[in-house]
Amino acid sequence: MAGLRAKQKADKNRRILEAATTLFRDQGYDNARIEDIAEFAEVSVGTLYNYYQNKGDILVATVAMEVTEVLEAGAKIVAAPPLNVEEALRALINQYYDHSLFYLSKAMWRTAMAISIQQPETPLSKRYTELDGRLCAQVVELMETLQRKGVVIAAVDARAIGEVFFNNLNMMFIEFCKVDAMPLEDLKMQVSAQHRPIAQLISSVKPA
Known part of the structure; x- marks a missing residue:
């Protein structure tokens, strides 16, 4: 029952x-x-x-539903990632981006972001920040997994570099949400191009 x-x-x-x-x-x-x-x-x-209690609660709950689903899908990538830093990053990040507009429009994302910034001490804002933290932790986990597999150079701080990748993909997503006419494919191409030189620098296998 x-x-x-x-x-x-x-x-x-x-x-x-x-x-x-x-x-x-x-x-x-x-x-x-x-x-x-x-x-x-x-x-x-x-x-x-x-x-x-209000529409803001509903909106952040929708963000939570979105993040929960992408984390579940992302966990499968992290568990068995492509053994190439650039490809592994692209697989995980594109999975985030491809799902980002499934429940929320760009306008809805802007509202959720605004709530989190304008009311930083509210439960809504703290929940939004916690969700961002979970996504960041998954990118870090991907870097740590690749390092354990010998794909990322051992001397690299996997946590720090994972946080750098997340901060970039997150900021680029904010810029994407600001421009209604910007296609999702443009966002993915720009982020991939930005991450490529860093991925090559930390890779244990250098391109020929």
């Missing part, structure tokens, strides 16, 4: 998040009302408030 209740709760939560993301895209974050989200999700307003 407890398992059934948990499933029903998870299903309602998923419906709320999917309803919210649809309305945020169609109407804009500011215009979408809690009442409309509840109606679209086929739950009462009271039920919705049992899950989330």
